[in-house]
Amino acid sequence: MDEALLRSLTPSVLAVLVRRGADFAAAEDAVQDALLEAIRVWPADPPRDPKGWLVTVAWRRFLDATRADAARRRREDLTGEEPAPGPAPSVDDTLQLYFLCAHPSLTPSSAVALTLRAVGGLTTRQIARAYLVPEATMAQRISRAKRTVSGCGRLDRPGDVATVLRVLYLVFNEGYSGDVDLAAEAIRLTRQLAAAIxxxxxxxxxxxxxxxxxxxxxxxxxxxxxxxxxxxxxxxxxxxxxxxxxxxxxxxxxxxxxxxxxxxxxxxxxxxxxxxxxxxxxxxxxxxxxxxxRLTDNPVVRLNRAVAVGEADGPRAGLAELAALDDSLPRYTAVAAYLHERDGDLETAARLYAEAAHQAPDLAERDHLTRQAARLNSGRHR
Missing domain, CATH: 1.20.58 (Methane Monooxygenase Hydroxylase; Chain G, domain 1)
Incomplete structure (x- = not known):
């Protein structure tokens, strides 16, 4: 079974169902059912048109679920009769799925999870492992996100490219863990987006x-x-x-x-x-x-700029830039420690490295800053 092929087809199959009138949550469930059926059937009987096969099976699953739900019978009138099996349409709505998954009503974490599921084709279990959270927790997050965007399922509205890019950048910055390399996945998705827009x-x-x-x-x-x-x-x-x-x-x-x-x-x-x-x-x-x-007016950018100024014009110039910033910024203390060390004030630098270690967001950074403090203290007390 070619898992990469299934993952690459998932977003376009989902988009076909949404364009035909299925709400996002129901369409996504139907596509997942079709993927499971493909895993069962394809090894012995591979289709000539994999995308068309998935579209046909997913649409049947959607219609079956719709007909079985008495509370949603009116939707059946909208969806109409089942389209005849045949080649899948050549139009690719994958791009619009990016915008749908980056809906402004979603939190950043939910937008990332939904993008990985709907566009990336990852399973809920894979996403949960990547984020080191229980599968049930991730399933609830994705389910809420699907419900949120289900009422916004039209694919003919322009989306916000900037929001989509922020979501992809968040995926990239998650790095990698478990059996899913999120940095590599973000690059794959961004390549896909770059080919489409x-x-x-x-x-x-x-x-x-x-x-x-x-x-x-x-x-x-x-x-x-x-x-x-x-x-x-x-x-x-x-x-x-x-x-x-x-x-x-x-x-x-x-x-x-x-x-x-x-x-x-x-x-x-x-x-x-x-x-x-x-x-x-x-x-x-x-x-x-x-x-x-100038483009972002982001204080973290100005913090990084202070480091660059310290390298270009000397540590005291960097410290002067730093003094104009809010000392509660993430990594402010670590930057101050580095610039003081560059300026030769090792006592202040060691103290600031130790303070920065206590503020570090993860164990690896905390260990690094602790070692920096220990290195300077050791050198001063020889």
Whole structure:
């Protein structure tokens, strides 16, 4: 059984049912039933038209469920008679499913889960394992999300590209765990979106993902500890992904419609372009952070810009930029510790590293910051 084929067909089959008049929740249930039937039947009797087969079986399942539910008999008049089996329509509504799954009524976590289920073709169990939550919890989250979008099932309304891209970026930033690599899944979905829509920010997000993902193998040591960017073995970076990301980014930037993901990708490209950490073009990176701050007015962007200023113009210039920011920002204390260490104030840096460790959102970062504090304290007390 070709699981990759089933996953690739899932969104377009679901979209056909929604376009025919099925509400999202009922259509999604019917498609899941058809997928289970395919797993049972296809190994012995593979269809000539897999998508058409899935559409036919899913539509029958939907009609059967509709007819069996007395409270929804009126819907049967809308859905009409069963279409004759035959080749599936060539129109691909997958793009519109992205917009439906990124509905503004959904929370970010629900939008991500629904996108993985409806567009990514993952099972509820796979998504639950990726998020390290019980399957029942994830099933409830997805069920609520489906009910929310069921009343908004028309596929002929324009969607918000920016919202879709944020959802995909959230998927990417979840990283990977269990048997589902969410970072790789996000890249797969973004490639799919980029093939369906000609938009420079979609290309910018794909480039950003590829450039970040290229460094993945070098981000952790054999013992699982974090390796900062400046200390990573650049020989372990994926040069093919970097080259592809840079090519996609250059084509997007040439269209002169700059957006935040293109600007982030440009920063990532400058890091990837440096043969060694000491050769990083920090002046250009600061300029790109200026563009990014203009586009987003995001305080976290300004925090990262302070680090770049500290590298380009010296740690005291970075600390001056930092002083203008809210000290409750995530990673503010860690950035302050780094800049104070660069400025030679090791006592303050050690104290701030220890404080940052207590504030760290995950164990790996907490361990890294604790080791930084211990390293400085050890050096001072020799």
């Amino acid at each position: 000609d938009h420079p920010e979609v290309a910018g997000l794909l480039a950003l993902m590829l450039l970040h993902h290229a460094r993945r193998a070098a981000r952790t040591a054999p013992d699982g500890s974090l390796v900062p960017l400046a200390e990573q073995d650049r020989g372990r970076w994926d040069t093919a992904s970097i080259a592809e990301g840079v090519e996609i980014l250059q084509a997007a930037l040439a269209r002169d419609r700059l957006g935040e993901f293109q600007a982030q990708a440009a920063i990532a490209a400058l890091h990837a372009d440096a043969p060694a950490a000491g050769e990083t073009d920090w002046v250009q990176i600061v300029e790109w952070y200026d563009e990014l701050a």
